[in-house]
Amino acid sequence: MHALNGNTPTDHQLVEQVLRGDTRAFAVIIQHTEGLVAQIIFGMVRHAEDRKDLVQDVYLKAFKYLPGFRFQSKLSTWMARIAYNTCVNYLDKKQLLPLPEGSEAELPEDETATAALSRKQLHDILQAGIARLPPLYQTLITLFHQQECSYEEIGQITGLPEGTVKNYLFRARKALRDNLLLQYKKDAL
Incomplete structure (x- = not known):
């Protein structure tokens, strides 16, 4: 993995490397985003057996659509959006997407x-x-x-x-x- 001055590669560098065929760069993207992607999927999908498939689906979509990434947001935000949309589609297909309801107050501190x-x-x-x-x-x-x-x-x-x-x-x-x-x-x- 090549980076300027030995530092962690930037989003731009990682994307460019993946687009040139460097699969190690995509592994770094996965490493940097797997916590966020997992939190979204595990927070939205209760069925454990489907979670692993959804994680794979998210990264397959990311790899497929990476050439269209335009750096209008951070790469991690873009990945989170893919994870979120993948979960929404899954829940929608399973008819599990509840409609939000209700209003706020802070948790009491007893x-x-x-x-x-x-x-x-x-x-x-x-x-x-x-x-x-x-x-x-x-x-x-x-x-x-x-x-x-x-x-x-x-x-x-x-x-x-x-x-x-x-x-x-x-x-x-x-x-x-x-x-x-x-x-x-x-x-x-």
């Missing part, structure tokens, strides 16, 4: 509960709560809070207007909060 639970337990509780959300909400929360994508980048990935992304994130957080409060109250009984 200091005594937080102090009693380890960081790992809190993470597990949040992940379980996120897993109960509709796939679109899971994806938005993952992209914004875990991948730290901007509203603009999320809009590019999902094809949603920025205002809609903000609105859906607001609703997703409220749904997560409500689910966690309901679960917490049930467990306390």
